[in-house]
Amino acid sequence: MEEVARERSNLAGVRHILLVLSGKGGVGKSTISTELALSLRHSGKKVGILDVDLCGPSIPRMFRVQDNSVHQCDSGWVPVFVDQDKSISLMSIGFLLENPDDAVVWRGPKKNALIKQFVADVAWGDLDFLIVDTPPGTSDEHISTVEALRPYQLLGAILVTTPQAVSVGDVRRELTFCKKMNLRVLGIVENMSGFVCPHCSECTNIFSKGGGEELAKHAGVPFLGCVPLDPQLSQSLEEGRDFIQEFPKSSAFPALAHIAQQILDGTSQQSS
Amino acid sequence: MAELADGPRPQECPGSSSAQAGRAAACQGCPNQGICAAGAAAPDPAEAAALRARLRAVRHAVLVLSGKGGVGKSTFSALLALGLAADQAKQVALLDIDICGPSIPRMMGLDGEQVHQSGSGWSPVYVEENLGVMSVGFLLSSPDDAVIWRGPKKNGLIKQFLRDVDWGEVDYLIIDTPPGTSDEHLSIVQYLGAAHVAGAVIVTTPQEVSLQDVRKEINFCHKVKLPIIGVVENMSGFICPKCKNESQIFPPTTGGAEKMCQNLNVSLLGKVPLDPQIGKSCDKGQSFLSEAPDSPATSSYRNIIQRIQEYCDQRNFQEEKIIYERNKNVVHV
Numbered sequence: 001m002e003e004v005a006r007e008r009s010n011l012a013g014v015r016h017i018l019l020v021l022s023g024k025g026g027v028g029k030s031t032i033s034t035e036l037a038l039s040l041r042h043s044g045k046k047v048g049i050l051d052v053d054l055c056g057p058s059i060p061r062m063f064r065v066q067d068n069s070v071h072q073c074d075s076g077w078v079p080v081f082v083d084q085d086k087s088i089s090l091m092s093i094g095f096l097l098e099n100p101d102d103a104v105v106w107r108g109p110k111k112n113a114l115i116k117q118f119v120a121d122v123a124w125g126d127l128d129f130l131i132v133d134t135p136p137g138t139s140d141e142h143i144s145t146v147e148a149l150r151p152y153q154l155l156g157a158i159l160v161t162t163p164q165a166v167s168v169g170d171v172r173r174e175l176t177f178c179k180k181m182n183l184r185v186l187g188i189v190e191n192m193s194g195f196v197c198p199h200c201s202e203c204t205n206i207f208s209k210g211g212g213e214e215l216a217k218h219a220g221v222p223f224l225g226c227v228p229l230d231p232q233l234s235q236s237l238e239e240g241r242d243f244i245q246e247f248p249k250s251s252a253f254p255a256l257a258h259i260a261q262q263i264l265d266g267t268s269q270q271s272s
Numbered sequence: 273m274a275e276l277a278d279g280p281r282p283q284e285c286p287g288s289s290s291a292q293a294g295r296a297a298a299c300q301g302c303p304n305q306g307i308c309a310a311g312a313a314a315p316d317p318a319e320a321a322a323l324r325a326r327l328r329a330v331r332h333a334v335l336v337l338s339g340k341g342g343v344g345k346s347t348f349s350a351l352l353a354l355g356l357a358a359d360q361a362k363q364v365a366l367l368d369i370d371i372c373g374p375s376i377p378r379m380m381g382l383d384g385e386q387v388h389q390s391g392s393g394w395s396p397v398y399v400e401e402n403l404g405v406m407s408v409g410f411l412l413s414s415p416d417d418a419v420i421w422r423g424p425k426k427n428g429l430i431k432q433f434l435r436d437v438d439w440g441e442v443d444y445l446i447i448d449t450p451p452g453t454s455d456e457h458l459s460i461v462q463y464l465g466a467a468h469v470a471g472a473v474i475v476t477t478p479q480e481v482s483l484q485d486v487r488k489e490i491n492f493c494h495k496v497k498l499p500i501i502g503v504v505e506n507m508s509g510f511i512c513p514k515c516k517n518e519s520q521i522f523p524p525t526t527g528g529a530e531k532m533c534q535n536l537n538v539s540l541l542g543k544v545p546l547d548p549q550i551g552k553s554c555d556k557g558q559s560f561l562s563e564a565p566d567s568p569a570t571s572s573y574r575n576i577i578q579r580i581q582e583y584c585d586q587r588n589f590q591e592e593k594i595i596y597e598r599n600k601n602v603v604h605v
């Protein structure tokens with residue numbers, strides 16, 4: 001029975017599903033989801049992003065498709081494609097709102113119902129990777145997402161943190177969540193570590209440094225790298241530009257490319 | 273449920289406190305139908321009375337909100353509480369309702385503290401004699417403990433924080449919230465219905481990615497009739513400690529909070545620059561205001577705190593005037 005359901009499901013053509021999590025908000029989950037998708041596309045992969053941050057969806061704007069809406073087809077909702085080649089497709093509550101400033105003031109059960117629908121009803125087609133961008137915390141959205149995705153090719157979770165202790169503390173709780181939910185941790189990313197002054201090249205650790213790596217060591221999970229604070233990165237996200245294509249010389253580029261490479265290496269090992 | 277309307281799906285919801293809750297035609301297929309029909313969403317009168325009794329002792333409740341996380345809400349809440357408590361004559365309470373990611377204990381230097389039970393309820397943890405703190409962090413036994421709770425359990429705890437914590441007489445109750453517009457926010461506004469709510473302070477960073485969420489938060493405030501005291505723009509610009517030049521790490525590509533406030537007709541309480549010392553003080557649980565008394569960020573925080581204080585005093589004055597007018601009318605009639 002379950003086998004049949006899976007074959008017919010909209011996720012049948014999706015090879016790997018990754019969750020991007022963090023305990024804290026504003027640490028760069030959507031940023032990492034976006035740049036990871038762009039990097040994977042750069043390596044020739046087809047990628048989808050499912051944005052389950054229902055109260056604060058940022059993915060549509062980060063790809064500059066915030067004015068698009070989703071359409072219905074026989075097999076469900078058609079995701080929004082960001083390019084002609086249809087190499088990146090997106091689904092977000094942002095596409096369902098009449099007015100972009102509408103607040104989605106929902107309690108848990110309603111959020112859970114929409115997440116189930118997102119998992120069941122989006123016609124993704126064939127994808128190499130489906131990246132799931134989440135809101136901060138360990139509550140309704142997270143439990144529902146993991147439960148709904150469990151029957152599929154759920155590869156594991158990437159945890160994002162900023163370097164300071166307050167944020168690392170939240171990620172420790174997120175690690176416990178992964179353990180309890182039986183979710184593999186692919187690794188930890190430390191974002192916003194260090195800022196290189198464009199005027200004098202002095203590096204200041206605005207949000208301190210090293211917390212993410214230390215935590216990875218302590219928890220015995222892979223450390224995927226440090227992404228520095230980079231005004232070119234925040235600027236391209238604001239404008240919905242392809243940072244990976246346009247800014248290969250910027251300070252955040254090597255770290256982001258390295259993270260994508262490790263994910264690719266991990267999956268090719270798995271399939272061989 | 274009425275508060276949930278406006279989404280892409282369920283419309284025509286009769287509202288959770290209506291007699292039709294869960295039974296109207298529109299409730300068919302609503303995931304909340306069971307809860308509504310069971311009357312679980314409607315307030316229990318005895319409970320409401322207990323809440324009212326406790327909250328009568330609070331003079332000004334100030335909610336600190338943001339659409340986006342990581343913009344500095346908790347930092348601001350902590351410094352607001354510390355700043356207000358600098359006046360020994362004022363009694364200040366700081367309540368952290370970020371159930372899944374409580375950061376107040378660490379920022380107040382109270383990591384590892386536990387809550388004590390007293391005859392009149394839970395006792396807050398005191399930083400100073402006139403500054404009490406409550407957070408789910410004080411109920412966890414290890415820093416790795418995760419609170420993996422769905423909405424109803426979080427709501428229950430928030431209610432307990434308001435009803436069962438023995439805050440005593442309080443001049444200011446500062447409430448730090450998680451990001452978003454969901455269970456915690458609806459619940460706190462609902463439960464605070466019985467209190468003197470001064471209003472909400474909304475924290476944001478300058479870039480559009482953050483502002484777009486703040487606009488949603490402002491709409492939420494309008495929808496639940498929560499007055500907005502004003503907006504704080506945090507992390508506006510970074511001054512390099514070496515060459516003293518400023519960089520916009522989070523560029524205000526759409527005019528920042530200033531433009532948004534003009535457009536939406538809300539006050540901008542001030543801008544706080546990025547200062548590496550702020551994060552360090554928070555991590556160590558020390559007050560940035562007293563650690564770096566001369567920094568531009570401190571003077572900006574102090575100005576903002578003062579404006580909030582003035583707002584509360586002003587409101588108090590008006591409230592008294594209204595009561596006075598009302599009584600005067602009674603006498604005359």
Ligand SMILES: Nc1ncnc2c1ncn2[C@@H]1O[C@H](COP(=O)(O)OP(=O)(O)O)[C@@H](O)[C@H]1O
Pocket residue numbers: 022024025026027028029030031032058191192227228229230231233234235237238252340341342479481482521522
């Ligand atoms: N390494 C970085 N350098 C500069 N800006 C960044 C970096 N990472 C994230 N940002 C910016 O920080 C803000 C918050 O990031 P976002 O990805 O939206 O966080 P989350 O999804 O965790 O809430 C965004 O405006 C983003 O552009």
Ligand SMILES: [Mg+2]
Pocket residue numbers: 029030031053056058133134135
């Ligand atoms: Mg996000």
Ligand SMILES: [Zn+2]
Pocket residue numbers: 197198199200201202512513514515516517
């Ligand atoms: Zn410099």
Ligand SMILES: [Zn+2]
Pocket residue numbers: 273274285286287294299302304305308
């Ligand atoms: Zn309903």
